[in-house]
Amino acid sequence: MTTFRISEAAALLGVSADTVRRWVDAGRLAAERDEHGHRQVNGADLAAFARAQVEEIESGSRSSARNRFRGIVTEVIRDAVMAQVEIAAGPFRVVSLMSRQAADELGLEAGVVAVAVIKSTNVVVEVPGHERVTSSQSA
DSSP: OOEEEHHHHHHHHTSOHHHHHHHHHTTSSOOEEOTTSOEEEEHHHHHHHHHHHHHHHHTTOOOSOOEEEEEEEEEEEEOSSEEEEEEEETTEEEEEEEEHHHHHHHTOOTTOEEEEEEOOSOOOOOOTTOOOOOSOOOO
């Protein structure tokens, strides 16, 4: 069974360790103590909690896109036709290319809160620290 320390759970959820501790203390997120007295969160419990958080945020939206990253605009580079917009969403960097007109109409500039909404048919999934697995077998 996979377990996460409070700091690891916080990093995965994009919040501070203190926030996770408050959720645990309030009974919103289950945690158990290890043999050293440190709190650990079961991976399945953390996944269910994360899913509930996402559903709570998305409950008011009406869109087929499910990938939403709320963050702060860190840079906007404009030319005559296009704009490159960079958003820091927790530990993630999201870059969007759009028309300059769209960036201007949205008032995008460094310091503005924005949500990157992503819909993609190709999503690459990686598992950190694991060797590449291939489906072919050598004879």
